[in-house]
Amino acid sequence: MTDKRMHKIPGHNDVKWDDKNSDKFRGAVKETGIGFMGYDYDSATEQFKVFLHYDQLYYWKYAEVSKLGKGFVDGEFWGTKCPKCGDKFFPPRVNCWALDDNLEKTEWIKLKEEGVVHTFTIAGWSGKSSLKRLPFVLAYVIVDGCKTAIANELRGIDPWDAEFGMPVKVVWKPKNERQGTVTDWHFEPADGWKPSGMNPEKERMKELCQPVIDWVKTMK
Ligand SMILES: [Zn+2]
Structure with missing residues (x-):
């Protein structure tokens, strides 16, 4: 039986990044240092990743908190809420931090800005x-x-x-x-x-x- 508290990790071939924007801002690099270059989103698995140029291009995947990054693109704040104790988190936490809640998995909620x-x-x-x-x-x-x-x-x-x-x-x-x-x-x-x-x-x-x-x- 799978542990519901564990993080969901889609298989490599399950993520197609159908909404590709990795080159969208790359032409705007004017200095050595850090800059955000673009992002990819996969609508089927709701995975989000961001491309950075920090002297060289790299990216980080938002993975289980992908909804945060996609929300920013859409102009929305998405946080998480623990179904047990009701604590809300923004930036979002995937699992509740309350010791009594045994790493309860949180749920996504749209927040007031x-x-x-x-x-x-x-x-x-x-x-x-x-x-x-x-x-x-x-x-x-x-x-x-x-x-x-x-x-x-x-x-x-x-x-x-x-x-x-x-x-x-x-x-x-x-x-x-x-x-x-x-x-x-x-x-x-x-x-x-x-x-x-x-x-x-x-x-x-x-x-x-x-x-x-x-x-x-x-x-x-
Ligand atoms: Zn909790």
Whole structure:
């Protein structure tokens, strides 16, 4: 008898990758470093994989969490939920982490594209492709009441205005630019959210950001 908790792995010849996009973004490589080049999807087995160029082309298969990558291409957030304890996960976990649940297999659920900031940092340095946007906020966000948090950029805000617990929404790239990766979207403050007034800690953050802002202005 097969153990239902085990991961499903389609045989090599069972995956035809009928929706091929591996070359879709390859012409956009302009620098040495990492870049997402494209993706393949197999509609029959619901398998998703992403191609990267990190000095050389390679890919990783999403395997049991393929629905996450395909969801990004489709502009949807898919997480998982444990049928025993009800914990929700995004990024998704295939098996529940609760010790009492004996690695119960989780189920897919579509999530609301909204969340709250669990924690954040202000980036004063970055990879080449995002240097000109410094300083920016990287936030760990709890999406739709999940028990795991996902990291992404929080835009549309002065970095020193970021707050723990602030509500955020999700903003997608245009569909034809999506690659099935976390760079397909970013967070922005929820509609109607207003930052609290300046305080000593915010003033300190603003002062720390200023040299970065000045330096970015000197970049061509
Ligand atoms: Zn559970």
